[in-house]
């Protein structure tokens with residue numbers, strides 16, 4: 001158990017109000033009605049690569065349950081070293097298995113998971129105890145394969161699954177995931193502490209004569225014909241970061257309470273659009289990692305009524321890449337929709353692309369960064385895009401400050 005003093009907990013020797021501190025959005029996913037069309041959208045067009053794949057229908061024990069489900073394929077995808085930063089799951093199969101569109105809500109939860117990275121395995125395990133003490137419903141705690149991350153899953157008031165995790169598997173220069181023969185280290189419950197390290201696990205697998213290089217590797221099918229700032233890639237841009245996530249919620253106060261008091265998010269600012277309040281929260285120095293919008297805005301904005309997700313953000317490497325991405329995706333037949341600036345304070349230029357299911361993907365290159373005082377830039381000092389995207393931009397004090405993609409772009 002965590003050391004507790006007057007409801008304060010030691011997080012690596014620093015006394016905090018919770019026994020964990022979320023550092024950043026680690027991964028995110030959708031349950032989709034059109035897995036194959038969505039796979040083309042997220043892999044071929046956006047450039048996520050498949051790290052692992054599984055077919056729920058392949059399990060004979062689920063044959064009866066999933067007999068009416070055409071496509072039971074789920075894809076774990078990555079854009080950098082993390083085993084998955086995005087997942088695509090089959091919605092019909094998830095619903096049939098009782099793991100889908102909201103366990104008590106309006107059946108519009110198409111978000112598979114919103115997953116936040118903590119700093120240690122202790123934080124995840126102590127976090128699960130903290131949720132129990134605070135009567136936050138826990139779906140499960142353990143360690144999932146594929147991906148190898150230790151986690152605990154909780155529901156927000158709108159049935160969105162939030163995951164806290166530590167230690168996701170890293171995809172190295174070979175682009176290969178961990179082989180299935182190493183999945184024996186999965187856990188269905190909270191692990192006892194301490195656990196052996198990943199390095200020890202790999203060494204043990206080698207000793208067992210497991211072929212540690214036999215995991216999945218996604219092979220690019222498109223020609224690398226675009227010069228992206230000096231490197232030839234299959235697309236004229238590269239996703240370098242994921243988030244923010246914007247949610248439509250039934251009760252903004254309940255959602256605000258959950259994300260700030262239970263998960264420890266920090267309030268950045270709120271904006272107003274057509275009389276509606278939009279709340280922006282963060283974990284690190286980014287302006288926001290999460291936006292909370294009232295559900296009443298969904299129709300007004302012309303968003304798909306099938307989902308409580310307003311948008312999922314992906315950051316690309318530069319302003320030029322943002323312009324290239326929009327042109328490339330339009331060329332490939334992707335539809336874009338206009339959204340008001342009030343939906344993304346702290347982001348100057350953003351474009352919203354529609355996936356084959358109707359989810360909006362917010363593509364941008366810059367997000368305002370907050371310093372130690374935790375104050376966002378005054379609104380009047382922000383760049384005010386007027387609809388035209390200029391050829392080039394003048395830098396802001398925090399331009400490219402969060403662009404720290406590790407490793408080559410492709």
Ligand SMILES: [Fe+2]
Nearest residue numbers: 027113115163
């Ligand atoms: Fe996850």
